[in-house]
Amino acid sequence: xxxxxxxxxxxxxxxxxxxxxxxxxxxxxxxxxxxxxxxxxxxxxxxxxxxxxxxxxxxxxxxxxxxxxxxxxxxxxxxxxxxxxxxxxxxxxxxxxxxxxxxxxxxxxxxxxxxxxxxxxxxxxxxxxxxxxxxxxxxxxxxxxxxxxxxxxxxxxxxxxxxxxxxxxxxxxxxxxxxxxxxxxxxxxxxxxxxxxxxxxxxxxxxxxxxxxxxxxxxxxxxxxxxxxxxxxxxxxxxxxxxxxxxxxxxxxxxxxxxxxxxxxxxxxxxxxxxxxxxxxxxxxxxxxxxxxxxxxxxxxxxxxxxxxxxxxxxxxxxxxxxxxxxxxxxx
Amino acid sequence: xxxxxxxxxxxxxxxxxxxxxxxxxxxxxxxxxxxxxxxxxxxxxxxxxxxxxxxxxxxxxxxxxxxxxxxxxxxxxxxxxxxxxxxxxxxxxxxxxxxxxxxxxxxxxxxxxxxxxxxxxxxxxxxxxxxxxxxxxxxxxxxxxxxxxxxxxxxxxxxxxxxxxxxxxxxxxxxxxxxx
Numbered sequence: 001x002x003x004x005x006x007x008x009x010x011x012x013x014x015x016x017x018x019x020x021x022x023x024x025x026x027x028x029x030x031x032x033x034x035x036x037x038x039x040x041x042x043x044x045x046x047x048x049x050x051x052x053x054x055x056x057x058x059x060x061x062x063x064x065x066x067x068x069x070x071x072x073x074x075x076x077x078x079x080x081x082x083x084x085x086x087x088x089x090x091x092x093x094x095x096x097x098x099x100x101x102x103x104x105x106x107x108x109x110x111x112x113x114x115x116x117x118x119x120x121x122x123x124x125x126x127x128x129x130x131x132x133x134x135x136x137x138x139x140x141x142x143x144x145x146x147x148x149x150x151x152x153x154x155x156x157x158x159x160x161x162x163x164x165x166x167x168x169x170x171x172x173x174x175x176x177x178x179x180x181x182x183x184x185x186x187x188x189x190x191x192x193x194x195x196x197x198x199x200x201x202x203x204x205x206x207x208x209x210x211x212x213x214x215x216x217x218x219x220x221x222x223x224x225x226x227x228x229x230x231x232x233x234x235x236x237x238x239x240x241x242x243x244x245x246x247x248x249x250x251x252x253x254x255x256x257x258x259x260x261x262x263x264x265x266x267x268x269x270x271x272x273x274x275x276x277x278x279x280x281x282x283x284x285x286x287x288x289x290x291x292x293x294x295x296x297x298x299x300x301x302x303x304x305x306x307x308x309x310x311x312x313x314x315x316x317x318x319x320x321x322x323x324x325x326x327x328x329x330x331x332x
Numbered sequence: 333x334x335x336x337x338x339x340x341x342x343x344x345x346x347x348x349x350x351x352x353x354x355x356x357x358x359x360x361x362x363x364x365x366x367x368x369x370x371x372x373x374x375x376x377x378x379x380x381x382x383x384x385x386x387x388x389x390x391x392x393x394x395x396x397x398x399x400x401x402x403x404x405x406x407x408x409x410x411x412x413x414x415x416x417x418x419x420x421x422x423x424x425x426x427x428x429x430x431x432x433x434x435x436x437x438x439x440x441x442x443x444x445x446x447x448x449x450x451x452x453x454x455x456x457x458x459x460x461x462x463x464x465x466x467x468x469x470x471x472x473x474x475x476x477x478x479x480x481x482x483x484x485x486x487x488x489x490x491x492x493x494x495x496x497x498x499x500x501x502x503x504x505x506x507x508x509x510x511x512x
Contacts (some may be wrong), residue, residue: 001444004465010446011466015359019368022374024354031380101355123508261348295345330355 007111008013012098021327034218083321086214091137091186095206098134101330103322104236105215113138114215117236120193122239132191133203140185154178154204163197174200180207209258218243220255222315225308228255236329242296255309257320262290264297274315288313346386350379353396361403364462366451378402400467401477404459410479449499457492460485475503 082088087107096118104117104184113136120131149160156181174196177187186207190200203307211214217233224230231254233245243263249253271282271289277298281290287301288309298318300309337380344352354375363369382389382399389395450458456478471485478485 007450007461007496008447009466010443010450011363011445011462014366014447014450015363015466017368018355018358018362020352021358023372024358024379025350027376028379028383031383040412084426120432229372261351295348327353327354328352332356 001073016098016332018331020331025327080298082212082214083216086321087112087114088182088211089116089137089213089215090210091135091180091207092210093135093188093203093206094208094211095202096332097131097135097193100131101259101332102236102328103330104234105219105326105328106234107215107232108136108138109231110138115232131191133189133193133199133304135187135203135207136189136190137184137186140179140183147178152176152178152201154180154201154207159204161197161201172196174316175203176200178204216318216319216321217245218259219245220317221312222317223311224257225304225312236326247302255300255304255312257316258299258301259292260297260299261295262297263291264299272306274310276310277316281313283309293320344390346383346390348393349386349390353399353416354379357403358397359401360462360467362405362406363466364459365407366447366458370407370410374403374407380395390418404463404477405479408455446496449496451500453492453495457488457495460488461492464489 018082088106089326096119099272101120102116102118103235106117107113108115111210113327115136118133130278149162152159152161154176157178159176159178161177162175172192172194173190177185177188178186186204188200188204188207190196190203191307193199193243215235218235219233221230229245231246233243235243243259245257247257269284271284274283274288275280276288277292279290279292281288285291285307286303286309287299289297289299290313298316300313300315302309304312357375357379358371361375364370365371378399381402389398393397431502450461459478460474461470463473463477469477470490471482471489475482475485
């Protein structure tokens with residue numbers, strides 16, 4: 001290998017050891033900011049503070065017929081690594097291939113289910129066919145189908161590994177599932193990564209207990225259309241999306257609730273102005289959009305009529321803990 | 333190459349800027365300083381200054397480039413302040429000792445060896461190499477970042493590369509020499 005290439009890879013390896021930014025964010029929060037004459041004060045946590053106040057006092061329209069009382073939002077993030085109400089992430093990989101950084105964390109449909117998502121790419125790059133590593137955990141899930149998985153040992157614990165089908169163009173894909181403790185199932189899934197099975201096993205065998213990480217649900221639902229229940233959710237920052245929650249369907253399709261950091265362009269058609277959460281929003285063919293706090297936008301879309309989406313949006317509580325800047329984003 | 337992403341100009345708040353850029357700044361500073369803790373201190377001090385001046389910095393064409401310059405120069409001046417007031421193991425010694433432990437796979441390979449050699453370089457030579465090989469900047473852009481001439485940049489780079497190659501040659505094992 002040439003000296004120049006070695007230098008590049010050495011710097012990359014050193015950069016992979018970068019800290020996660022918790023301390024820097026805490027210092028920014030504590031640092032005094034002299035107000036300027038040109039712009040209003042915008043500290044790092046101004047968004048979260050405003051959202052927390054709004055969520056506690058619920059100044060928006062709350063329907064008297066809502067089906068459930070929104071849960072009180074978690075306390076503002078301080079130095080507590082696991083905020084109240086957050087789902088613990090009890091395990092973390094101690095090794096990942098070079099160049100992978102964490103982009104999203106999420107919750108599954110069942111209580112206690114969590115997942116983490118890394119990709120080898122520039123942090124704000126969107127689309128394409130990235131190399132991806134995901135890790136999931138939670139209560140015991142169904143055993144993998146016997147004919148698709150082979151037994152493996154993960155640090156003395158039973159596990160199973162399945163490889164992607166080359167015939168289906170998934171030969172750089174592998175999944176490892178194992179049970180590190182009674183009632184706990186973990187899985188690692190690698191996509192488009194060379195030597196996928198070796199990489200997946202190395203990641204799995206590097207996994208170690210953690211007592212600090214967590215993930216919070218970005219939204220708490222008040223009223224939901226009939227038969228629809230809260231499903232999975234994600235937080236992070238991918239292509240401008242800060243958080244998203246997908247409801248699980250009852251008799252029909254589910255709905256998607258998103259919080260994004262950019263103005264949502266109106267879909268084709270004739271957007272109809274509506275009042276949502278005390279603000280002017282728009283409704284257009286199953287899509288409801290409204291600006292919320294400090295440059296973020298709420299978007300709800302799915303097969304429901306305008307009144308249903310407005311009622312859902314009005315009773316929705318945005319969790320400031322899940323939608324503030326995430327210190328783990330872009331780190332390993 | 334890993335130049336901090338150069339996006340089109342749009343109005344962003346400081347918290348949005350930090351959300352998007354903090355991981356990249358920490359990665360660059362860690363590569364530059366060869367010390368994650370020092371990198372964190374440098375980035376923290378810089379971003380506190382940036383927060384105070386955000387009204388002006390946010391109007392620049394590419395704020396990221398300006399902040400990267402601040403991080404680079406903060407690090408270069410930081411070393412001068414710290415070296416006169418602290419007594420500790422030389423950073424390159426600590427770094428060499430830690431590399432074998434840092435890799436969970438237990439393989440202290442040629443990349444770690446190169447990293448140890450980079451850590452032993454004088455700070456400005458390493459800064460030039462980090463800007464060239466980690467950030468992918470041209471020598472003209474490096475000169476602008478460091479506030480020096482293009483010729484000075486080339487001089488630092490040349491001496492650094494010569495030192496890295498010489499160190500590699502000196503690391504050849506006696507067994508290889510005997511065979512040669």
